[in-house]
Amino acid sequence: xxxxxxxxxxxxxxxxxxxxxxxxxxxxxxxxxxxxxxxxxxxxxxxxxxxxxxxxxxxxxxxxxxxxxxxxxxxxxxxxxxxxxxxxxxxxxxxxxxxxxxxxxxxxxxxxxxxxxxxxxxxxxxxxxxxxxxxxxxxxxxxxxxxxxxxxxxxxxxxxxxxxxxxxxxxxxxxxxxxxxxxxxxxxxxxxxxxxxxxxxxxxxxxxxxxxxxxxxxxxxxxxxxxxxxxxxxxxxxxxxxxxxxxxxxxx
Numbered sequence: 001x002x003x004x005x006x007x008x009x010x011x012x013x014x015x016x017x018x019x020x021x022x023x024x025x026x027x028x029x030x031x032x033x034x035x036x037x038x039x040x041x042x043x044x045x046x047x048x049x050x051x052x053x054x055x056x057x058x059x060x061x062x063x064x065x066x067x068x069x070x071x072x073x074x075x076x077x078x079x080x081x082x083x084x085x086x087x088x089x090x091x092x093x094x095x096x097x098x099x100x101x102x103x104x105x106x107x108x109x110x111x112x113x114x115x116x117x118x119x120x121x122x123x124x125x126x127x128x129x130x131x132x133x134x135x136x137x138x139x140x141x142x143x144x145x146x147x148x149x150x151x152x153x154x155x156x157x158x159x160x161x162x163x164x165x166x167x168x169x170x171x172x173x174x175x176x177x178x179x180x181x182x183x184x185x186x187x188x189x190x191x192x193x194x195x196x197x198x199x200x201x202x203x204x205x206x207x208x209x210x211x212x213x214x215x216x217x218x219x220x221x222x223x224x225x226x227x228x229x230x231x232x233x234x235x236x237x238x239x240x241x242x243x244x245x246x247x248x249x250x251x252x
Contacts, residue, residue, distance in 0.1 A: 097220035104226045105213040108237035113205040114248040116177045122244055123197045123208065124180050126150040126157040126171070132243035134236040135164045169195070184212070191222070208244065210237050 112119055122128045127150035130136040136144075142161040149155050151174070158168040166188050173181035173196075181196045193214030200207040212233060216222040246252075 093224075094220045097223040098218075100223045100227060102217070102223070103213065103215050104229050105211065106230050106233050106237065107209065107211045108234060108241060109207055109209045110238075110241040110245055111202045111205055111207050112245045112248050116199055116201075116206050119206050119208060119244070119248050120177050120199060122248060123199075124151060124174070124176070126155055126169070129157065132240055132247050134239035134243070135159075135161070137239070137243065139163050165189070208241060210241060212237075 122132060126146055130142075130144060136142055139161045142159050142164060144157065144159045146157045147155050150157070151171075153171055153174050156168060156170040158166075160166050165186065168185045168187075169182045170185075171180060171182045172194075173179065177199065179196060179198045181194065184193045184195055186192065191214070193212050195210075195212045198209045198211070200209065216226045
């Protein structure tokens, strides 16, 4: 019988940059060695490209179709490295968030050349905030609802806006001609804060101090967001105070 008659049919494994005919071992019980093709070597009972051992997914059984194949492919290795790097970066960012301040405070002030009664009538009455607030100025079509009484503890003001979001503010402390404290709620964001507008004597005028402060909790995304709150809200406070100053000093 021919020396090669015991060899079984060839399998073909085609991978990127790899197209190699791999011969199976002789049938079990046949002690004749497999024919060694040029450029091929045996490894683990398999006929494979010279210099290659069994692949990562090769079971080692004679005739395995993955024999000699290189896994993972270089492109897959690169992809796995990129994904691993991204995962590590995300974990690092999340952990870093817990080193950021949990609480935030935004403060802006302005001096207004008007009587305290004039200024407090504008900032102590929630019904007048629409006349000088930056948010209402940006969205004149904002839908606003409010309590029947717009001054004093318990008075509230709610708004719905596509551009400015939805929210509600409720007065929790009220000192005529001195200070107004309120709670802010943002249901869409699941956040809230405490704000206040305080009046201090400043020569012939009044210094108005507007503050917003809150607790960001343990949410890492909120902690990151907190780093930018001053830059986001601060300019709106400044714009609102400028409008308040103009309205109090000129009446328009």
